[in-house]
Amino acid sequence: MVREFKLPDVGEGVAEGELLEWHVQPGDTVEEDQVVAEVETDKAVVDVPSPVNGTVRELLAEPGEVVPVGTVIITFDVEGEPVTESDQDATADTETAAVSEESATETESEEAVAEESSGTESSVNGQGGRIFAAPSARRLARELGVDIAAVDGSGPGGRVTEADVRAAAEGGEAADAGSDGGGKQLKSAVSRIGDDEGDGASGDGQSGDSGGLKSAVSRIDDGDTGGSADASAGGAGAAAQSIEAAGRERTLAAPATRNLADELGVDIDDVPTDEMRDGEPYVDEAAVREYAEAQKQAQAADAEALANAERAGEAGPPTTTAESGAGPDAVEASEGDRREPYRGVRKTIGEAMERSKFTAPHVTHHDKVDATALVELREKLKPRAEERGVKLTYMPFVMKAVAAALAEHPVLNTQLDEENGEIVYKADHNVGVATATDAGLMVPVVKDVDGKGLLQLASETNELVSKARERSIAREEMQGGTFTITNFGAIGGEYATPIINYPETAILGLGAIEERPMAVDGEVVARDVLTLSLSIDHRVVDGADAARFVNTLKEYLEDPTLLLLE
Structure with missing residues (x-):
């Protein structure tokens, strides 16, 4: 079966x-x-x-x-x-x-x-022969009600393509429109009104001397004769109508049809249709494409008419990007440019960043810390960790220091519940670690940082980061964070302005640990210096709160043996 x-x-x-x-x-x-x-x-x-x-x-x-x-x-x-x-x-x-x-x-x-x-x-x-068709062409044929066995393939070896299916569907609609059968049919007419078509050909009173391209989408029932029929017969002086959106509140359509409407920038409730299913209007892909093409032709007609008017000295309003057939934010590509789809993980990251930046007023506090003792302690413990099969980086030390500082400054371990007008102080210290992947930035979350040792934190962090980069991380492993750390210093950098992982209220950026001159006991000496960039949601966290948090964090990083007390 x-x-x-x-x-x-x-x-x-x-x-x-x-x-x-x-x-x-x-x-x-x-x-x-x-x-x-x-x-x-x-x-x-x-x-x-x-x-x-x-x-x-x-x-x-x-x-x-x-x-x-x-x-x-x-x-x-x-x-x-x-x-x-x-x-x-x-x-x-x-x-x-x-x-x-x-x-x-x-x-x-x-x-x-x-x-x-x-x-x-x-x-x-x-006819007893065999035809070839791609799965997408077969699916499209089912959606459009086309018998794929009756479609002539134009691909290699007679393979049926999606274009062949659409052509067959359009051909079937044209045949239905030309028959005398009952029922209503969706029609589209595109005609050019030239100088020889006479005055008054257009129902909207446009004269025939401007030579514009007009497009019409209209309903034709049993009683429709005259102008529209003449236009379909190719007679001169056919009437061109303006596009009218259906403006329904509800429309039935297959998921593929809705995706197509989104791609073409069409509101599926505006697409005219006479087909009904379960008592509701039903729209298929062919109707969406027909309506989108009619809109495109109408926009082109407007642009052409405006250009003709300007050449004739009749200045009109300036043409916008939308009037020329492109969206206001469309980017024109030049020869040699490359395009790739903006979707999936990359689009999700972009939308999250946009929401955070335009929702939470960001303020970034910068500071630096003498990390010489931290570097020495890590070098001392690194061989012991390797003996246990764990790679020990600086991140577990910073995570423990962050958890200790959050315990003293809980306002940075919060989320703003805008709907209920409340600031939620999180009981858990779940630290997200921003990770660069081929698909963009992901943030795996290490839970209960304050209750785990350095080696356990190192092991869990390494595992989650690897899973994120391999794109095998589970969704729940990137949820529940209360504070985020991003280590841009691993790539190279001193200071930054990190964007908060909304709805959290703070994110800590780590620069590279480098030898820098510092004054120690009145003398300038070379020390290992770590730069810090703390971005806060200024609706919840004040600048003084940020400064106090960073000062506490510095104490733990300058003397990491204090972490033994945590």
Whole structure:
């Protein structure tokens, strides 16, 4: 039997994921819990396991495709499974295909056997031949109601592409519009009004001497004749109408259709449609593309009309970026520039940074500390830690010092509950460690820092940082932080202005430990100096609070033996 597998909810709040890689191919035998794919969400990269023992039947998503949670991405052939409604449909399709195969010629049958043995994905058309189609083209055909077996493929070897499916869908709509059958049909007309089309051709009173391109999206029912029909017949003097948004409050649409609307900048509730499902308006991808194209043509018409008016000396309002067909924040790319999608983990990081910076008023307090004793103590303990299989860095010392300073200055271990108008003083000391990864900055959180020793902190921190860089860290391992440390000095740097990991109220930046001249007992000597940059949310933490916290932190770092008392 056929078992459909939908993209699972791989984390709370995750609505979609980008398919990075398939680990299986159609025909492969899989076991339950075997990894079949890698998916990147806006949190991390996760492995998707097989839910059953069986054989891979079909892959319904391609690498690089963003798939909403709940969308079927793969199907399996499983023995002993109960027959479901979808299984019965699949069985019926298989039986129909078998009948078509029997009606094929012997040569075609031999070719079909050869194709099956090579593992190439194919299907049988109504003429007894075989066609090839990518999983994305098959899915699109199902969404648009197109019989993929009737589509002529333009790809290599006659492979059916998404463009072929869309062309078939548009061709079917055109045929339906030209028939005498009942029902309403969504139509789009784009016509050029030239000098020879006469005055008064446009219903809005525009004269024919300005030569603008106009676009119309209109509903045509059984009683619609005249101007619109004449326009579809290609007659001169056809009336061009302005685009009117539907403005519905609710619209039914497939997840892929909604994603397409977002990509094209279209409000799906504005897309005209006469199709109804369960008593609600239903919009498909073809309608979204048609409406988006109509908008684009209308914008181009406006720009062209304005240019014509300016050339004729009739100055109009200045053209904005939006009027020219691009968004106000669009970036023009020059030759040699490279673009890559802004999504997934990178987009999540950007949105979090934006929210923090524009929500919490940031103030950064800078200072430096004589870390000579800290350097000496770490060098002394480093071999002992290596004997126990632990790499000892400066981070565990700083984390312990931060926890001790937070105990004395709890206002920096807080979160602002804006909804209830309260400052929440956190009981736990959970320290996040900002980590640079290929996908951007991640913040694994070490819990209960104040209750752990240096070696345990070092071991846990190293493990979490490694998992973050390998993109295998769990979502819960990056949650629950109360204070964050970022070590930009590991890359090179002295001072910075770190952005707070909202909704926390403080973040500590560490510069590089370097030898610098310092005055000690009236003499200038070389000392190991660590620079500190503490950013605070000034709504909750005052500058004096920040200074006192840093002074306490310096005491522990200048004499790390004090940490033995913690």
